[in-house]
Each structure stands twice: as C-alpha cells, then as structure tokens.
Amino acid sequence: MIKKKIHIENAVRKLRFNNDEMTQQGLAELVGVSRQTIVAIEKYKYTPSLDLAFKIALAFDREIQEVFFIN
Amino acid sequence: MNIKIRNTLTEIISASIAIIWMYSKLNAAANMSIASITQVLVQGIGISILAAIFFAIVIAIVSAIITKSEEKNVVDERDNMIEFYAWRLSGVIFGISLVIILALLGWFNLPINLGIIAITFSVFLASICSTFLKIYLYR
Numbered sequence: 001m002i003k004k005k006i007h008i009e010n011a012v013r014k015l016r017f018n019n020d021e022m023t024q025q026g027l028a029e030l031v032g033v034s035r036q037t038i039v040a041i042e043k044y045k046y047t048p049s050l051d052l053a054f055k056i057a058l059a060f061d062r063e064i065q066e067v068f069f070i071n
Numbered sequence: 072m073n074i075k076i077r078n079t080l081t082e083i084i085s086a087s088i089a090i091i092w093m094y095s096k097l098n099a100a101a102n103m104s105i106a107s108i109t110q111v112l113v114q115g116i117g118i119s120i121l122a123a124i125f126f127a128i129v130i131a132i133v134s135a136i137i138t139k140s141e142e143k144n145v146v147d148e149r150d151n152m153i154e155f156y157a158w159r160l161s162g163v164i165f166g167i168s169l170v171i172i173l174a175l176l177g178w179f180n181l182p183i184n185l186g187i188i189a190i191t192f193s194v195f196l197a198s199i200c201s202t203f204l205k206i207y208l209y210r
Contacts, residue, residue: 033147036073036209040149049148 009071013042015060031055074144075209077134081126082202086195089119097188108184112191119195153208161201168193 016022024038031052040046041056048056048068057064093115097108172189175181 028145032145034075034145034150036075037147037149046149052148 006070007044008047008068009044010041010068012038012056012067015062015067019060027056027059030059073209075150076206077130078127079202079205079209081123081130083199084126085119085122086198086202088122089115090192090195092118093188093191103184105184105187108187112187115191153205156208157201157205160204161197164197164200165193168196 012027016024016027024042025035028035028038032055033052037046037048041048053064053068057067060067093111096111096115097103169190172186172193175189176183176186
C-alpha cells in the first residue's frame with residue numbers, strides 16, 4: 001500500500017499561455033466550471049476530479065499526464 | 072465580488088438578523104408560554120428567509136452596478152465539495168449542540184422553553200459556522 005501523500009501538480013497556467021494566452025474564464029467556459037475553480041487548480045489548492053482533469057487535457061489537446069503530474 | 076462569497080454573505084447577514092430579532096423578543100423566555108415562544112421562533116425563521124431573499128437581490132444589484140457586469144452562477148464539482156464540507160460541519164455543530172442542550176436540560180432541570188430556544192439558536196449557529204467555512208474555502 002502506498003502511504004505517502006501524493007502532491008499533484010499541473011501545467012495548466014503554462015499551457016494556457018502557450019494556447020494564445022487563453023484566459024482563465026475562457027478555459028473555465030470550455031470545461032464547464034467557474035473561473036475560481038481554474039484559479040484554485042493553478043495554485044494547486046484544488047485537485048480536480050478525473051473527469052475534469054480529462055476535460056482540461058482535452059481542451060489543450062494533450063495527454064492527461066502532460067497536464068497533471070506528480071512532482 | 073465573487074458570486075459565491077456574495078451568496079454566503081447573504082446567508083450570514085440573514086441568519087444574524089434573525090438571531091438578533093429573536094433574541095430581542097425572547098428576553099423573558101423562562102416565563103413565556105411554549106406557544107408564544109414557538110410563535111417568535113417561527114417568525115424568526117420567516118424573517119431569516121425574507122432577509123435572505125431581500126439581501127440577495129440588493130447585493131446582486133449593487134454588485135452589478137459597481138462591476139457593471141453580470142456574473143454567471145456556474146456550479147461545479149468544487150462548489151459541491153465545499154457545500155458538502157459545510158453541510159458536514161453544520162451537522163456536527165448541531166449534533167454536539169443538541170447533546171449539550173439535552174444534557175444541560177436534564178442536569179439543571181431547566182424549563183423546556185429554554186431547550187426549544189437553544190435548539191433553534193443552535194440551528195442558526197450551525198448555519199453561520201458553515202457559511203464561515205464556505206468563505207474560508209472560497210477565499
């Protein structure tokens with residue numbers, strides 16, 4: 001059993017800027033969440049569900065492990 | 072202002088108004104009949120509902136005037152999670168309050184009038200604590 005606490009990080013902020021400087025609001029509307037949720041994800045204050053993580057990865061046309069990873 | 076914080080502020084304001092109003096009406100609670108106490112409590116709950124509706128409208132109008140934009144109320148998984156935490160906290164607070172109230176009623180042989188008032192106030196206390204938790208999580 002893995003008892004170590006996993007800290008999931010993400011590259012959402014970087015990917016937004018690489019995608020024509022997409023706004024947080026734009027990404028939020030694309031994946032169907034509030035802008036505050038995108039802010040919380042970018043600050044690592046909230047880890048999204050698998051469903052939302054896949055939606056975000058699809059929004060950037062990337063694999064999920066390219067967007068969310070364990071550091 | 073964030074629409075979620077706006078809504079939680081509305082909840083706190085309405086609950087506080089109802090508590091203050093009920094407290095002012097229940098000065099001589101020990102000598103009041105149960106019928107008159109429950110009347111005040113039901114009126115207090117009604118006031119909290121009306122105050123919540125009134126302040127929700129007023130704060131939404133003021134916010135729209137200041138920001139000159141209308142924010143969409145999108146409810147997502149994070150909101151549901153925060154709502155769940157708030158419900159859990161309010162349930163725990165109400166449960167603990169109920170046990171303490173019942174214990175005190177039995178221990179000190181207090182009138183049931185005070186018990187009814189204390190239980191109603193503990194509902195509002197639980198509601199206020201859960202809204203503070205929501206503000207903390209939405210910050």
